[in-house]
Amino acid sequence: MQLLAATNLWEGVSVVEDLMCFSPMLALICTMLAVVITPIIAGRQPKVLAGVAILGTVVSLAFAWRVAGMVGDSGVSGLSPIERSGMLIADNLSIWFQFLVLFFVLCITALWWVGSADTERDAPEFFILLLGSALGMMLMVSTSNLLMMVIAIETASLPSYAMVGFDKRNRRSAEASLKYMIFGAISAALMFYGVSLLYGTVGSLSFGNVAQFTVDSLLDKHVSLALIAGLVCMLAGISFKISAVPFHFWCPDAFEGARIEVTTWLSVVSKAAALMLLMRLVLSLCAASGGTGFLQVLSPVAWTLGIVAAITCTVGNFAAFMQTSVKRMLAYSSIAHAGYMLMATTVFLYPFEEGAGIGVSALLLYVVVYLFMNLGAFGVVAMVYWQTGRDDFDAFAGLMRKSPWLAVPMVICLVSLVGLPPFAGFIAKWWLLVALGELDSVYPNSSLGGLGWFLVTVAVINTLISLYYYMRVVKVMALEDDDGPSYSSNAAGLAIVNGCAVILIVLLVLASPLKSMADRYAKNLFIPVAVTDDTAARVALDDSSIVEGTELP
Amino acid sequence: MDLLTLIVFLPTIGAILCMFVPKQQARVVATAATLATFVFSLLLFPTFFTDGSDEQVEEAFGSAYGTLHHVVRADWITGENFAIEYFLGVDGLSFPLVILTTLVSFLACLASWNIAQWKINKSPNAFFVLFLLLETGMIGTFVSLDFFLFYVFWEVMLLPMYFLIGVWGGARREYAAIKFFLFTLGGSVLMLIALVAMFLYSGHVVGEGGISSAYRPDVMLTHGTFDLIELATNETIQDYFNKNVGGPLFMGFKFAPVMFIFLFIGFAIKLPAVPVHTWLPDAHVEAPTPISMILAGVLLKMGGYGFLRLCYPIFPSAGEFYAFALATIGVVSIIYGALCAMAQTDFKKLVAYSSISHMGYVLLGIAVMNKTGFQGAMFQMIAHGISSPMCFFLVGVIYDRAHHREINRFGGLWLTMPKYGTMATIGFFASLGLPGLCGFIGEVWVLLGTFQAGTKFGWAYMYAVIAAFGVILTAGYILWLIRRVYLGREREEYREYSDTSARETFILVPMAILAIALGILPAQTVFNYTNGTLNLIVKHLGG
Structure with a gap:
């Protein structure tokens, strides 16, 4: 019955409905055009342009809401008509991310309004770049086609390079941008090479086919070098976006040199987008290897991802120790958190078993909480920077006295980043640990055995390590003082950081709704499966039923 | 309102008031809050008052471990296969410690009255806010019987304590404060592993139809549980956890000994037992007098309480x-x-x-x-x-x-x-x-x-x-x-x-x-x- 429903859904897909799926992105594209046109009509007034961007983003959010309604309980909606091969898809994962990224555009605009609007000379360019990278990230999570993936990643990356170097007169900013771009170009080249190898080997660009081919060759123990090289190169490109070790070197430099709004922007969504893309790849691998060889095939992949995750968060945390700049420290902390989130992708569960979405759910929830923690922490760093022109530790001395309304939210955000109750960072980490533990509970005494608890141990030890450097900031703020004058901070800026702090408390006290929402969104996903004739097929996944990929006439 | 909820959150209310009163009044508000908490906690006494006869003892303490009074139970974070509860209750193990906590807090609050004369002259409001939040954490730890909630309260104590030592302490206060924080958190991350593991492993034995609860009639457990009493008294769970041969393994080791050690280390650090005691002399020496009183009077008892509530019964x-x-x-x-x-x-x-x-x-x-x-x-x-x-x-x-x-x-x-x-x-x-x-x-x-x-x-x-x-x-x-x-x-x-x-x-x-x-x-x-x-x-x- 479920199969039938899926097929009917497909048949019912009209062009209008297809375009609806794409509407949040279309709205963003229109907004970008509007941002270009507005200066011609209204002059280059930063606040007017910000208004246009906000309006466009809100419209895009409204469309995303509409798409969420269409996606509904089945979790999957129409595919783009282009080749009908999963070029563009709208499912719960992409919807969740769209809400996240669009909301974050609004947050970044607000932060920009507080700190840069009055001095901004290139507002149209800034917003085009911001919206452009948002568009690219949204596309990253809404595709199951390698070609589209490559285009999406580049759409997200190119504006990011320019944004990092946006302060043209600042040498560090230019240097950071150059470093970021060189690293980005190399990893993009690797990724293109990898994707072309994969296409040459598999003969298809759809995630499902690549996954099926990989699984089949692993089961046959006949793995061609081209396949391995292709996969590794492709993963390298994604790892660059995640800033997973050893592709993390750009991260601290780019984050330190960039303007603080840009740093905040990159630290959350660009990583989240890449992680969710990786999640979709992982899920298609899981779906492809259903059946007897499940563990045999997936264990090596899970272990690889797990070890990369463990190394990433450990390296990030240890490197953060030595930093003298709070901004740079937070850059390393974002590497560490990317490591935690990467752990969620190792929760390989055969997708049709109960509890299938547990890893996805943990990731979705973590990303949301992480958004608020990072926005709050970077927001405070930004306010201090705008006040003093510095972002080193000493700039924070005596902040508790100078401006308690900055220092207290900073403490809350930092403690939340450590992952301690009573703040939401704990809840995020908690569900991640439960997901990892579940992995070992479902597959005890297997080749996967021990991975989950190994990662749990790594995560909690890293929590302990990270406490020290986060508390260094708290120590400087509360325990030291340089007898400087009190701050008179912008009220809107205070509202942003304090809002984040309140949300972090509320998300712990009222943790249920977010969790159940994440669970619901994690369950019904578009999982790409292999198809013939390069036609698309979908699996509507829920607890009870297995839906095979359907062929289209 | 439930008595225990009131006792736990009365200090928090006091803390919120403390934020908004003038500098000189903060100590009055804080003292009033701690005194009120103490008085309310004394209302727990009648429940446990016996003349020593067997019937009365049984009525007060029950005939098996797990008899609770003043129970507050409400869903907190729930989903299909988990239920984290807001579950408070007292028995003969926790109630004397609650009274001790409220008493020592009240006296320590009085001991802070001369805060204006201390060497470190920083906002007394902040001091009393943190002090009262600490008290909420302490009482909450003693009365919560849901492991998750217990853990949250346990960690809630850390941050106020860090500031109370770090800001108002002696010459080496920064070192002492971070040392206290790191040691305690070192123990509690192990406890966190145990928390995840005990929840998931208790879910293993539930099976398809669920198992009936040990002490709550008409309740079926259909998933893992955080209920400390259930974990200790449910025979199915107990048999599974403590099975000598063929029991569950945790990373290749027998489950019960590993979990016991994880919990034990967490509590031993708090107790503190040699060789993980080194934070204590530093913290005590640097902490201001009232905070030393709280540390010695209440915080150390959490270790012993943890052994008796978690390690041994489970x-x-x-x-x-x-x-x-x-x-x-x-x-x-x-x-x-x-x-x-x-x-x-x-x-x-x-x-x-x-x-x-x-x-x-x-x-x-x-x-x-x-x-x-x-x-x-x-x-x-x-x-x-x-x-x-x-x-x-x-x-x-x-x-x-x-x-x-x-x-x-x-x-x-x-x-x-x-x-x-x-x-x-x-x-x-x-x-x-x-x-x-x-x-x-x-x-x-x-x-x-x-x-x-x-x-x-x-x-x-x-x-x-x-x-x-x-x-x-x-x-x-x-x-x-x-x-x-x-x-x-x-x-x-x-x-x-x-x-x-x-x-x-x-x-x-x-x-x-x-x-x-x-x-x-x-x-x-x-x-x-x-x-x-x-x-x-x-x-x-x-x-």
Whole structure:
């Protein structure tokens, strides 16, 4: 019955409905055009342009809401008509991310309004770049086609390079941008090479086919070098976006040199987008290897991802120790958190078993909480920077006295980043640990055995390590003082950081709704499966039923 | 509103008020909040009041472990396959500690009244806000019976404590504060692993239709549980956790021993037991007087409470397995703490090391797993919760006047300050374990329990002898201390010192009265309220 429903859904897909799926992105594209046109009509007034961007983003959010309604309980909606091969898809994962990224555009605009609007000379360019990278990230999570993936990643990356170097007169900013771009170009080249190898080997660009081919060759123990090289190169490109070790070197430099709004922007969504893309790849691998060889095939992949995750968060945390700049420290902390989130992708569960979405759910929830923690922490760093022109530790001395309304939210955000109750960072980490533990509970005494608890141990030890450097900031703020004058901070800026702090408390006290929402969104996903004739097929996944990929006439 | 919810969150309400009152009024609001909390906590007494007859005891404490009073149960974070509850309740194990917490908090709050005269002159509002949040965390830890909630409250205590030591502490306050934080968090991350694992593993045995709850009729468990009572008393879960052969494995090790160790390390750091005790002398020496009182009076008890609430009832098999190791740690703590105390010249550090020694008795009493041992350990916790805040306050009184704590520079203080000297004698003799004062009963019970355990554990006799030797060491350093500080010739430089003020006397007298009352009437003041539950735990352990 479920199969039938899926097929009917497909048949019912009209062009209008297809375009609806794409509407949040279309709205963003229109907004970008509007941002270009507005200066011609209204002059280059930063606040007017910000208004246009906000309006466009809100419209895009409204469309995303509409798409969420269409996606509904089945979790999957129409595919783009282009080749009908999963070029563009709208499912719960992409919807969740769209809400996240669009909301974050609004947050970044607000932060920009507080700190840069009055001095901004290139507002149209800034917003085009911001919206452009948002568009690219949204596309990253809404595709199951390698070609589209490559285009999406580049759409997200190119504006990011320019944004990092946006302060043209600042040498560090230019240097950071150059470093970021060189690293980005190399990893993009690797990724293109990898994707072309994969296409040459598999003969298809759809995630499902690549996954099926990989699984089949692993089961046959006949793995061609081209396949391995292709996969590794492709993963390298994604790892660059995640800033997973050893592709993390750009991260601290780019984050330190960039303007603080840009740093905040990159630290959350660009990583989240890449992680969710990786999640979709992982899920298609899981779906492809259903059946007897499940563990045999997936264990090596899970272990690889797990070890990369463990190394990433450990390296990030240890490197953060030595930093003298709070901004740079937070850059390393974002590497560490990317490591935690990467752990969620190792929760390989055969997708049709109960509890299938547990890893996805943990990731979705973590990303949301992480958004608020990072926005709050970077927001405070930004306010201090705008006040003093510095972002080193000493700039924070005596902040508790100078401006308690900055220092207290900073403490809350930092403690939340450590992952301690009573703040939401704990809840995020908690569900991640439960997901990892579940992995070992479902597959005890297997080749996967021990991975989950190994990662749990790594995560909690890293929590302990990270406490020290986060508390260094708290120590400087509360325990030291340089007898400087009190701050008179912008009220809107205070509202942003304090809002984040309140949300972090509320998300712990009222943790249920977010969790159940994440669970619901994690369950019904578009999982790409292999198809013939390069036609698309979908699996509507829920607890009870297995839906095979359907062929289209 | 439920009584326990009120007791837990009344300090939080006080904290919110404290944010908005003028500087001078903060201490009044805080004192009112702590006093109100104390008064409300006294309302728990009638539930546990018995005349000693079997029926009344059974009514108050139940016939099996897991009988609770003033239960508050509500869903907190729930989903298809998990249910984290807001689950509070008290039994004979937690309720005396709740009263102790509210009392010590109230007295410590009074001890902070001279905050304006402290060297560190920072916002008193912030001090009292953090103080009250700390109290919420402490009470919450003792009354929450959902493991997740317990963990949250446990961690809630850390941050206020960090600031209270780090901002208002002595010269090396930053080092002491972060050391406290790192040590405690080091223990609690292990506890976090245990929390995840116990939840998931308890879900393994549930099966398709679920299993019926051990103590709640008509409730089916359909997934893993966080309920500490359920984990301890549900036979299916217990059999699974403690199965000797073919039981569950955690990363290749037997489940129960690994979990026990994870929890144990977390609690042992808080207790603190040698060799993870090193945060304590630093934290105590640097912390301001009222915070030292809270640390010694309440926070150390969380360790002992954790053993009795989590480690032993849930993993009895592991308790037996580790008995020797734990008793060894206990005995080493007793002797090592006492020897260290003897070597100190800093007044406060001496009291801090004596705490380590005294908490060693708690660990020893629990490790031998019999009624007398448990009762002694519990009594020792309460007695130490009264005598050590008193000692710390006595140190604080003289430090406020002399601004140093060098034992060898004092002398003849009894002559200079007669009231203070009298109180000090009571306080330190109570700590020493003089018969007739509170410290005595706990130590004797623990030693008796250890001897009794000799029939089960061959090493216990020897340990009882060694631990008894610790009593002599304690007497040694306390008598020597009293001679150096309070006796002898009156010194010129201290002659001008005023005797204890009315406020100081008001803080010392209740503790002195309790120290004597507990020593003379141990049954009426403590045992009657604790033994019921402790005996049930021992019965549950198969003893």
